[in-house]
Amino acid sequence: MAFTALVSVMPKPGVADPQGQTIEGALPVLGYTGVHDVRVGKRIELQLEAANESEARQRVVEMCDKLLANPVIESYEVTIR
């Protein structure tokens, strides 16, 4: 079966996020106040073949552990469709 996997990889809490900070700093300049805790990460979408959803999820989780995320600084979340 064909599945779509949506992976979001975000900087771990506590790990400084310069991109997020830069955006947070720029928003007020553009007139957007009251915005905080901006975090910037990656969004990865892919198609894969698998026998069933749980197998699909398991393979994508493996890919994240091995390649898509760096456990020292990033955490990830997988959604299968």
Add this chain to the structure above:
Amino acid sequence: MAFTALVSVMPKPGVADPQGQTIEGALPVLGYTGVHDVRVGKRIELQLEAANESEARQRVVEMCDKLLANPVIESYEVTIR
């Protein structure tokens, strides 16, 4: 009220995505076959104050148009929690 906004910014369909292609090329080497259409974009999470959900959404959409996404090559999706 306080809301959490989840924004995913992806390259528009048809726009070349060298990063996605390179990852797709690497996966088989790691033993992951049958994976295709890998696309890499950005995931942005932020907290904001707004009177209600629809106002929150509207403001985040504006931020995307102005700052978070590059309308020429990227499309975005906003989820409000």
Add this chain to the structure above:
Amino acid sequence: MTTALSLHRELGLTDEEFQQIRSELQREPTHAELAMFSVMWSEHCSYKSSRLHLKKMPSTGDRILVGPGEGAGIVEVAPGVAVAWKAESHNHPSFVEPFNGAATGVGGIIRDIVSMGARPIALMDSLRFGELGDAPTRFLVDGVARGISSYGNSIGVPTVGGETGFEDCYADNPLVNVACLGIVEYKLMQGRASGAGNKVLLFGASTGRDGIGGASVLASAGFDEGSDDKRPSVQVGDPFSGKLLIEASLELIRRDLLVGIQDLGAGGITCPASEMADKAGSGMHLHADHVHLRQQAMEPFEIMISESQERMLAVVEPHLVTDALAVCAHWGVSAEVIGEVTATGKLEVEMQGETVADIPVGALTEQAPLLDRNRRRPEWLDELQKSPHGGGPPDDLAAAVMSVLASPAIASKRWLWRQYDHMIFLGTIGPPGGDAAVIRLPDRETAVAISTDGPGRFCYLDPYQGALLAVAEAARNVAAVGALPVAITNCLNFGNPEDPAVMWQFTEVVRGISDACAAFSTPVTGGNVSFYNETAGRAVFPTPVIGMLGVLESFHSAVGTAFGRDGHQIVMFGSTDPGDLGGSEYAKVMFGVVAGRPPKLDLEGEHNLHLLLHRAADAGLLVSCHDLSQGGAAVALAECALAGHRGFSVDLSDISPGGELHAALFSESPSRVIASCPEHHVEDLVQLAAEYRVPVRVIGVVGGGTLDFGPFALMLDDVERVFEDTLPQILSASMDR
């Protein structure tokens, strides 16, 4: 489905051109044929408005191995050592999408160099933006800088210098010109498709709908508007594929596997296919369906004109195809044989066994329209030239020097060049910050010096005179580091050629470049023309960017701008005309005036200065040397002091006879440099100057913590703060998307 008649208009072809196509073919063109004609006959590919005039530029010389007309010009810089040197513009794409526009501009010029069999070893970027007051302009600057940085750094070619200017006229038409230097590694290649029966190899990135004509082209192909996937998309730079493409191409050349090679740029596959066949007097038969595609259901016309990046077309003898494919495979570069060379003199394209194009090669190349457009000197120019240059005395000289140093055009460009890898290859003897970049050739004593200059204001006030000054400044920058100027490349940025005034500016500039290059014996090795740089009827200043190439027999004799030791004598070569304030930075910064006439230039005197400096550097007489340009003596002296972290005291009171001190400080008279040396070298320098009939005088001495101009003095630290902090402060506001 639109009819063929309106289709040609949507493709940007005139009715006359459409008739000409019909008679070339003796029938109605197919959709694919029309698309192929539209790109090959476009201004960008055919140079239809400029060809006639460019022919007049001097382009031959003992050192010129390959002149204009190939991927890049080739210059012999030492016996048996040849370099490729070429500039390209990517103005419009960079305005639409600064990051990718600039990045793909770098990729494009690099492939031009590689197509000659040369390894790219240095880049220079010449940039023009609107005034930095506007947020959109700051966003552009940031995006362009990141684009050049991300592509050039990743592909591993140092960006060693450039220039950056700010004028209102560029606000909606930024100029992004990039020049690339390469060294011929194994053998000189040329784009030739010789030998009927030889195979045509397309290698590099896959082909998508990148940068195809415009939405109308696709609409006309009967697409359903809704589907995003069908819209033409911006070209995205892929330095990683670009790097692999360089290595694969150079290895194919080193192993002698190619008959000919040409890069794919504007015009997609159609351009190299027709040009290589044309130059070899052969033909080509291509299978559009053998092209490796990135997107589904692409039409034949899209495949033929797609401008997807990072691709090359090569001609290979049949028995070498396997080896060639193996080389590409080693580098992870995909490659397909998409056709073969024929003797038909035609470019035939088939798709699924059906012929979609069958065009006499010449019809796409030589037969392309050649226009002698109307030109007329604009009425407003007399007014402008008659009006005063506006460079009157300031209330406060010290404050005036500070204001000019704080002008973004003058202030340090470190903010830009620290984002560029300018050190890789261990050849950058003269890094960014000096007059010209000095590049030691890999594992050799020989070095080359390169500089890009394009004084748009002067060309606006007087296109011919401005062009002379552009070539003169570029040559002087190269001579100031001790090199002998030998050849130029150029990028001519203008408005709409259909406007007689613009066309007049263009021909005047070409005349000026020709005269200056003849006088300096620096032939034109090639270049690029960018027209239609205008928005809402407002054109940019005529901006010819000159890329000068100079030669140093030994990198050891290279001279920098930094004052070296306290007590060294400061010498000024050349004479100062207090009237040379028209179009000066001083007049613009202090009084907001750009009017009058640009400085006068004595070609022979300028040339003599170059020869003198080359001799002096060779003889090791100079500790530092810096040419005078924007901002005049005040800025040049300040830059020498900042570079050397030591002050000076000078007396400029008598350098400009009959002039006031502000004129001596800010006049932009050409043919001048400021040098420093130990006392015991002064006599030799004076003798050399006499030999070359160049005016010379000692104007002061190096030392101390102040810039002492006599009547007033500035603290070195204050000057440094202004000079270094201006751009970072203004641009820190720019945002990363």
Add this chain to the structure above:
Amino acid sequence: MTSAGIVVFPGSNCEQDCRRALSGLGASTAMVWHTESALPDVDVVILPGGFAHGDYLRAGAIARFSPVMDAVRKHAESGGLVLGICNGFQILCEAGMLPGALRKNAGLKFLCEWTDVRVENADTPFTCRTQTGDVLRIPINHFDGNWYCEPETFQRLHDNGQIVLRYADNPNGSLGSVAGLCNPAGNVLGLMPHPERACESVLGSEDGRVILRAMLDHAQRFAA
């Protein structure tokens, strides 16, 4: 003569500069393509700077899976010297051969400029020709040099003397101003500055030779 194997990944771009610098110091060099599963007979291994696989996804994320990396790991485990410069450092971190990870520079800008780096531990094969506290002038050239690790890990690295080089003036936000660090055994060093770019006075500094020379000398003794 000491021999150095320079590993070349697709997208590496400092391998020739490393070759020039090392031959300048009298070493013999061999380029090793990333698909090789074994190293030639070399005394030291260099992972040069560049953009392996375009630095796509993360710098070094894909390169660490190249077949040659197993051989590099074995070389290190058997006590051989491994030097990772810039992208090489990033690859060593991704491969887990060195602790921590390299994030985007704090200023979100690529930085190519001269830096002063202070030697924190002169007792490694790479720094044994310096004194602790010596300051070396070596240029950086990266977008991802902002090194990070968990606080407790940092303490451990500090106590083990694995923090070998620190910036005098932190250019990129790196935790503890770390510019270079080594494994517990001290035979694997990763650093962001480019010593090969600082081996000639005409280029601005010769301080890079101090590190490369020490590495070659030590390898020779080790071999003998």
